[in-house]
Amino acid sequence: METSKERSLEEINEILNLAKLNESDVKCTSQVIYFTDKKLHENNYRLLQLDSHLLNEVCEGNTLYIKGNDDDEVVICSDNRTFHVTDAETSNSLLLVNNVIFGNNIKDNVDEGKKISKIEVCGIFYEYLEAVVGKPHLKRLIQLLQDCVYKGPELEFEVDKQKLITIEELNDIIQASSKEIEVALNSMNVVIIDEKVRLLDFEYHFRVLSYMLKLIDENSWQLDEIDYEETIDALGDLVPREVICCLFDKYADNSKIIDGLQLYRYKENEVCKFFAQVLLHGAGKFNLKDFLQAWKESVPEGMAPDEEMLYGIAIIDRKTNPNVVWAFDESSLPDNITERFKTLFETKEKWRVPEISPYIKCFATEKVDVNALLAKHARSSKVDGVKYYSAKHGK
Numbered sequence: 001m002e003t004s005k006e007r008s009l010e011e012i013n014e015i016l017n018l019a020k021l022n023e024s025d026v027k028c029t030s031q032v033i034y035f036t037d038k039k040l041h042e043n044n045y046r047l048l049q050l051d052s053h054l055l056n057e058v059c060e061g062n063t064l065y066i067k068g069n070d071d072d073e074v075v076i077c078s079d080n081r082t083f084h085v086t087d088a089e090t091s092n093s094l095l096l097v098n099n100v101i102f103g104n105n106i107k108d109n110v111d112e113g114k115k116i117s118k119i120e121v122c123g124i125f126y127e128y129l130e131a132v133v134g135k136p137h138l139k140r141l142i143q144l145l146q147d148c149v150y151k152g153p154e155l156e157f158e159v160d161k162q163k164l165i166t167i168e169e170l171n172d173i174i175q176a177s178s179k180e181i182e183v184a185l186n187s188m189n190v191v192i193i194d195e196k197v198r199l200l201d202f203e204y205h206f207r208v209l210s211y212m213l214k215l216i217d218e219n220s221w222q223l224d225e226i227d228y229e230e231t232i233d234a235l236g237d238l239v240p241r242e243v244i245c246c247l248f249d250k251y252a253d254n255s256k257i258i259d260g261l262q263l264y265r266y267k268e269n270e271v272c273k274f275f276a277q278v279l280l281h282g283a284g285k286f287n288l289k290d291f292l293q294a295w296k297e298s299v300p301e302g303m304a305p306d307e308e309m310l311y312g313i314a315i316i317d318r319k320t321n322p323n324v325v326w327a328f329d330e331s332s333l334p335d336n337i338t339e340r341f342k343t344l345f346e347t348k349e350k351w352r353v354p355e356i357s358p359y360i361k362c363f364a365t366e367k368v369d370v371n372a373l374l375a376k377h378a379r380s381s382k383v384d385g386v387k388y389y390s391a392k393h394g395k
Contacts, residue, residue, distance in 0.1 A: 007032045009114050029115045031100060036122050047094060047128035053081060054131055067175045076131050080179035083131040096123035135363070136176030138184050139335060144170070150191060150198035152207075153240060164196040191246040200243070206278050208239050209247055213266070213300050223302045224255040224265035272305045277313055280327035288316060288323035312358025315348055330359050337363050341377045345391040350381075352388060 012030050016023065050058065057064055057078050065077045074085040100119050147163040167185075171178050189200045215234055216223070228248060235244055248264075251274075255265040275298045280286060295305045307316065315328040328347065334340045337360070344351065344359055357370050364370050374380070378389040 006034075006118065007116065009116065012114075012116070023114070029101070029117055031117045031119050033095075033097065033119045033121060036120050038122070045096060045123050045125075047096075047125055048085075049088070049128055049130050051083075051131065051133070053133070054078065054083065067173075072137075072175065075134075075137065075175045077175070077177040080177050081133055082136040082176050082180060084134040085129050085131055087127055088130040089127045090125075094125040094128065095121050096125065097121050133365075136174075136180040136184070138174065138176060138180075141170065141174045141176075141181065141184060142188075142331075144173070145188065145190065145197065145199040148196065148198050149201050150193060150243070151201040151204050164198070166195055167192070167197055170197060189250070191243050193240065193242050200246075202281065205247070206274075208235075208243055209251065209271075209274065211235050211238060212244070212247065212251075213271070216300055223300065224263065225258070226252060226255075226264040226266060228252075228262070228264055266300070266303075268303045269309055272299050272303055273309050273313060275299050276305065276310060277327065277329075280314055280325070283327070285317075285324040285326045288318075288325045291325050308354065311355055317348070330362075333359060337373070337377065341391075345378075350383075350388040350390045352386065356389060 009030075012032070013023065016026065054064065054076065062078065066074060067077055068074045076083045076085060097119050099117075101117065144165055147160070148165060149159075151158075165173075167181075170181055174181055176184070185197065189205060191198050191200055212231060212235065215221070215231055216226070219227070219230070221227070231248065232241060232244055251266050251270050252264040253267055255263050257263065272295070276295055279291060279294055279298065292305070292307075299305060310316065310325070312330050313327065314325055316325045317323060333343055340360065340363075344356060353370070353374070356374070360373055361370055363373055374389050377392060379392050380387055380389055382388070
């Protein structure tokens with residue numbers, strides 16, 4: 001189409017006649033599309049397709065964050081989700097136009113007669129960007145916090161203060177939504193000290209928790225009658241308040257109120273799992289019978305360790321004589337799902353669903369649950385009526 005020549009009302013009416021339409025069948029304002037005189041492909045625009053969640057965020061005026069270094073995959077984050085941005089092609093040309101008016105917004109005014117509105121095409125595209133909901137990229141979070149380990153006030157002189165980081169700075173750096181970062185931090189045993197995010201040293205974590213649990217015997221408390229303020233006061237000279245509060249939040253739940261005082265109970269599952277990790281830490285393969293006895297003796301009286309508590313942190317091998325157990329933490333596995341399944345089946349030939357679930361649930365989504373992941377990446381079999389999963393192409 002020649003851009004120098006503009007259509008007249010007569011030409012428009014002639015086109016309507018060819019289309020077997022009457023003037024009364026169309027709006028009073030006719031929009032005529034012209035291609036720009038400039039080169040259509042020399043622009044800095046990219047088209048981005050939004051799903052309903054992202055579109056709703058934009059319509060409500062919420063902020064979206066584009067995150068990533070120059071060599072990273074680009075992601076877009078809302079406050080609670082992460083979207084991976086990928087290239088997509090279309091077989092239809094996509095035209096970018098200025099000032100087009102859509103049907104219901106065209107005002108018909110018969111008295112003013114017919115009008116012509118000139119619409120210019122300023123870009124043409126054969127591909128666009130697509131934002132697909134995906135998993136957050138959290139590996140950099142772990143790497144950053146490994147430089148921020150807190151081992152207690154007496155060892156703070158060893159810490160490079162320049163490497164300490166705030167939650168706000170993590171939100172700027174990590175390719176994940178603020179909610180996903182919060183969830184990840186809650187699972188990583190971190191504490192906020194002087195507004196900096198610090199990863200608790202494993203041995204220091206064990207020392208402080210042991211102090212806290214020792215108060216149960218010293219004060220003759222019942223397991224569901226733990227006094228929060230007394231715990232803080234008793235350990236105040238030994239441990240920073242921030243650390244005690246952090247571990248109390250992690251390991252304690254509300255239990256009852258006596259004389260207006262809120263009391264707490266320690267979470268049996270969480271306490272027992274941590275003491276299992278302590279026993280298995282650096283121990284290699286452990287005689288299962290000896291481990292179970294040592295585990296039972298290490299936890300507070302009244303708590304009962306159970307083998308199911310080991311799911312996600314350790315593996316039991318009953319094919320050996322004697323049976324053995326060893327540490328096998330989910331965080332040590334590959335981030336790629338195919339490589340993770342390969343490692344799992346190399347480590348243990350057959351898994352029951354409860355055993356393998358903690359190692360793969362991070363890949364589950366609203367549409368694809370753990371069972372669907374197993375159906376895709378493993379094969380099932382039954383032994384004595386119990387379902388097991390093994391390598392898809394194994395023997």
